[in-house]
Amino acid sequence: MFLGKVIGNVWATKKYEALNSFKLLFVQPINSENKELGEPIIAVDTVGAGPGEKIFYITASEAVIPLPVDMAPVDASIVGIVDTINLPVDR
Amino acid sequence: MFLGRVIGNVWSTKKDENLVGAKFLIVRQIDLNMKDKENFVVAVDSVGAGEGEVVLVATGSSSRQTSFTKDKPVDAVIMAIVDKLDISLKEYIEEHRLS
Numbered sequence: 001m002f003l004g005k006v007i008g009n010v011w012a013t014k015k016y017e018a019l020n021s022f023k024l025l026f027v028q029p030i031n032s033e034n035k036e037l038g039e040p041i042i043a044v045d046t047v048g049a050g051p052g053e054k055i056f057y058i059t060a061s062e063a064v065i066p067l068p069v070d071m072a073p074v075d076a077s078i079v080g081i082v083d084t085i086n087l088p089v090d091r
Numbered sequence: 092m093f094l095g096r097v098i099g100n101v102w103s104t105k106k107d108e109n110l111v112g113a114k115f116l117i118v119r120q121i122d123l124n125m126k127d128k129e130n131f132v133v134a135v136d137s138v139g140a141g142e143g144e145v146v147l148v149a150t151g152s153s154s155r156q157t158s159f160t161k162d163k164p165v166d167a168v169i170m171a172i173v174d175k176l177d178i179s180l181k182e183y184i185e186e187h188r189l190s
Contacts, residue, residue, distance in 0.1 A: 008178035012171035016137050016157060042092040042147055051179040061152040073137060073170040075092055075153035
């Protein structure tokens with residue numbers, strides 16, 4: 001699982017059938033210190049996240065598991081919204 | 092998934108027999124300003140995309156999760172046609188100079 005920040009959403013009327021009614025969000029991968037890592041990706045939202053929120057997401061074929069469908073061409077999905085991150089002080 | 096623009100298609104007569112009937116499109120990756128990036132992929136179309144359209148491409152084993160590509164040798168599939176991008180986080184827009 002990876003940390004990310006939601007930066008916006010994607011409007012797509014024409015999608016693969018099984019994905020109708022799912023929200024697609026732009027996610028900027030970040031590290032635990034809020035620094036941006038690499039390029040933004042697009043992920044399917046399964047938890048009701050919105051722009052500005054810190055989230056964690058999963059990638060690869062596991063990304064289909066949280067969706068209530070058998071098959072869907074999804075390689076990233078948001079599975080949680082982060083409230084706080086606790087790190088040991090002497091890191 | 093990543094953003095891309097369809098820039099052409101691939102015709103292939105001799106291919107894996109599982110792929111007969113597939114539509115292959117050439118997709119060039121683009122950034123949030125809709126500017127072209129360097130990378131290209133050849134992706135199987137599952138939504139009826141055409142040249143010039145901005146699309147989302149799913150890659151890896153996830154691309155086998157459509158009724159057509161199930162158990163077939165495919166590693167990239169077009170799964171949505173983008174109508175509009177909405178980057179709504181102000182500080183992100185300013186920091187990355189998005190228009």
